[in-house]
Amino acid sequence: MSLKSKVTGLILAGGRGTRMGRVDKGLQPFRGSTLVEHVMRRLAPQAAGIVINANRNLPQYQAVAGEAPVLPDYLDGFEGPLAGLQIGLQYCPTELLLTAPCDSPFLPADLAERLHAAMQAQDADVALAVTMESEDGGEPQRQLHPVFALLKASLLPQLDAYLATGARRMESWYKSLRVAEVMFDDADAFRNINTLAELQQHERLQAPTPPVAASAAAAPATAGATDPARAAPAAEGEATAAATATADAMPVAEAQRIICERMTPIAATETLPLRAALDRVLAEDIVSPINVPAYDNSAMDGYALRGADLPAAGAPDATFKVIGIAYAGRPCTQAPQAGECIRIMTGAAIPPGCDSVLPQELAAHIGADTVTIAHGAIRPGANRRFAGEDLKAGGIALAKGKILRPADLGLVASLGIGEVAVQRKLRVAFFSTGDELRSLGDSLDEGCVYDSNRYTLFGMLTRLGCEIIDMGIVRDDPAALEAALREASAQADAIITSGGVSEGAADYTRDILARIGDVAFWKLAMRPGRPLAFGQIRTEAGSAWLFGLPGNPVAVMVSFYLFARPALLRMMGAQSALPMMQARCTEAIRKRPGRTEYQRGIISAGAGGEPQVRLTGAQGSGILRSMTEANCIVVLREAQASVAAGEMVDVLLFDGLV
Numbered sequence: 001m002s003l004k005s006k007v008t009g010l011i012l013a014g015g016r017g018t019r020m021g022r023v024d025k026g027l028q029p030f031r032g033s034t035l036v037e038h039v040m041r042r043l044a045p046q047a048a049g050i051v052i053n054a055n056r057n058l059p060q061y062q063a064v065a066g067e068a069p070v071l072p073d074y075l076d077g078f079e080g081p082l083a084g085l086q087i088g089l090q091y092c093p094t095e096l097l098l099t100a101p102c103d104s105p106f107l108p109a110d111l112a113e114r115l116h117a118a119m120q121a122q123d124a125d126v127a128l129a130v131t132m133e134s135e136d137g138g139e140p141q142r143q144l145h146p147v148f149a150l151l152k153a154s155l156l157p158q159l160d161a162y163l164a165t166g167a168r169r170m171e172s173w174y175k176s177l178r179v180a181e182v183m184f185d186d187a188d189a190f191r192n193i194n195t196l197a198e199l200q201q202h203e204r205l206q207a208p209t210p211p212v213a214a215s216a217a218a219a220p221a222t223a224g225a226t227d228p229a230r231a232a233p234a235a236e237g238e239a240t241a242a243a244t245a246t247a248d249a250m251p252v253a254e255a256q257r258i259i260c261e262r263m264t265p266i267a268a269t270e271t272l273p274l275r276a277a278l279d280r281v282l283a284e285d286i287v288s289p290i291n292v293p294a295y296d297n298s299a300m301d302g303y304a305l306r307g308a309d310l311p312a313a314g315a316p317d318a319t320f321k322v323i324g325i326a327y328a329g330r331p332c333t334q335a336p337q338a339g340e341c342i343r344i345m346t347g348a349a350i351p352p353g354c355d356s357v358l359p360q361e362l363a364a365h366i367g368a369d370t371v372t373i374a375h376g377a378i379r380p381g382a383n384r385r386f387a388g389e390d391l392k393a394g395g396i397a398l399a400k401g402k403i404l405r406p407a408d409l410g411l412v413a414s415l416g417i418g419e420v421a422v423q424r425k426l427r428v429a430f431f432s433t434g435d436e437l438r439s440l441g442d443s444l445d446e447g448c449v450y451d452s453n454r455y456t457l458f459g460m461l462t463r464l465g466c467e468i469i470d471m472g473i474v475r476d477d478p479a480a481l482e483a484a485l486r487e488a489s490a491q492a493d494a495i496i497t498s499g500g501v502s503e504g505a506a507d508y509t510r511d512i513l514a515r516i517g518d519v520a521f522w523k524l525a526m527r528p529g530r531p532l533a534f535g536q537i538r539t540e541a542g543s544a545w546l547f548g549l550p551g552n553p554v555a556v557m558v559s560f561y562l563f564a565r566p567a568l569l570r571m572m573g574a575q576s577a578l579p580m581m582q583a584r585c586t587e588a589i590r591k592r593p594g595r596t597e598y599q600r601g602i603i604s605a606g607a608g609g610e611p612q613v614r615l616t617g618a619q620g621s622g623i624l625r626s627m628t629e630a631n632c633i634v635v636l637r638e639a640q641a642s643v644a645a646g647e648m649v650d651v652l653l654f655d656g657l658v
């Protein structure tokens, strides 16, 4: 397994930017793009995927992040880089997490490799970069760079526990871990840009480079490993891509950026009883009114005692007298003295003075009212669940924008809260266009097909939690189509149509959109789903966003997945990036550079457990079977050429949508 496939890159962009006059550092323009995009370019070749931690301007970050998720801190209130690290570790789908700040556009191309080598050699939990730096011409000093780190993802519980103590300093946390330090010669590679003046100075030093494609984060195969700022014209693959891309077809990432920029969340909310809020979008943070659990309690059935009374190494077994019994819901208020203990059940409050619980099966002997314990049976403090270890009173239990899943309902219930404020449901009208379409129950005349798109759209919109308005089939007739679009815009927040967006003699959607609204784009450098008319309809009766999806049944689903889904979620006020991972492709795939291709795949565990993916067979955009057999989409990036069997490819998981 390659190192890259084990690493997730975390860009820390969650700070207040105090020294930059509180501007959002990562989004500052720099050499033709933004600082964060430069860091993405640098990390992408070193990681299977990227995640960005940001606490402000999330839509703007999402616009440049492409398919990489943008996640705010789990802790409230700009708590510093450790809080960013916490959310990074919570997200991290791989074994290792590589961190870098958003203002370090020159970070080394071999950062992951060198940190990993040291981590392995020293059997460390964390590897950190170190350089020698002299201030004002003085003696060079060792300078530790704690935000340039490679960490084991398994460190999350330790970090959670450390943050729960209220501590926030990165260096102090590292002190509790096995750390490997790696000396890098090029101190400049770790320079971060702190002030606007420094930014301008760096900007002047080098010529601008072309903007970074937003998909760079998830396009490791094509992103350059050299410094995009100091090097070099576009890589060969990129040049080929530019040459072969259809002149007026828009790249996928650009289209996603436009959609993301134009969409704003709807304002209306409603308050619902907890169960009715399943799958709805939370409209306000839920602040915990209590500690959960509310009191220290036992994780085991056994005996509660004072850890200091446990027998020391070499001492004989200790016998404790059982002086009381504690049940869940029926606390025992007796405080054991030396040599005494309380029989306790799981979930019962820890009796006064006790701090440890011996699970009954670990006792050396259990008598009528005694229990005997050998040295080493448990450590002092064992099996005690702390008050507030699940949720702290006053902390944010669930953040606004969360789609409430079963676990969330349980969490809210654990706080004793019975009603929640949610966003009102988004109203989405949809219809199919085409003279050849027949509804279920009709006979299938010659040259006709049954309307399947309305069923896939019904399913996808319902799963997304929208209120749907099914407007049936509309004929290939401009007047009928315009009337349907006008009617839909009077009722709905968004309209989804299928068919009639290409260049045929019976394709009218785009022209009508241009007449009664505006067309933001209509042709994309992708397959399937090349024609897609996106824009806003504005009539006297109302306005609505239109997603004119292509007619081919697979194209409808893929375009919905990539464009309509994120847009609708954004209007719903929700954040929900699709899970993206890498898998080894078991077969060769033919592909020409210049457009992004989405091939239907089946992902499974290969020998040795690592993910592998194969295609579902014929990939025509009319072959809906390819979609029902698939459990993922293989994403072949715009600049990418054919893939050889055994190569790693990006894979987008369906996440219950299809």
Ligand SMILES: Nc1nc2c(c(=O)[nH]1)N[C@H]1C(S)=C(S)[C@@H](COP(=O)(O)OP(=O)(O)OC[C@H]3O[C@@H](n4cnc5c(N)ncnc54)[C@H](O)[C@@H]3O)O[C@H]1N2
Residues within 6 Å of the ligand: 432, 433, 434, 436, 437, 449, 450, 451, 452, 453, 454, 498, 499, 500, 501, 502, 503, 504, 507, 528, 529, 530, 531, 549, 550, 551, 552, 553, 555, 621, 622
């Ligand atoms: N000269 C060109 N022709 C086409 C191009 C092109 O760039 N130049 N693009 C092709 C691509 S790619 C696609 S995708 C389709 C998109 O076509 P339309 O959006 O105009 O859709 P229609 O022409 O109405 O239908 C296409 C195809 O899909 C079937 N269809 C439509 N609606 C449904 C439905 N509700 N249920 C089931 N099947 C449906 C329809 O019968 C057609 O077979 O254009 C290409 N052509």
Ligand code: MOO
Residues within 6 Å of the ligand: 526, 527, 528, 529, 530, 531, 550, 552, 554, 555, 621, 622
């Ligand atoms: O790209 Mo078209 O959208 O299905 O073949």
Ligand SMILES: [Mg+2]
Residues within 6 Å of the ligand: 499, 500, 501, 502, 503, 504, 506, 507, 551
């Ligand atoms: Mg057509």
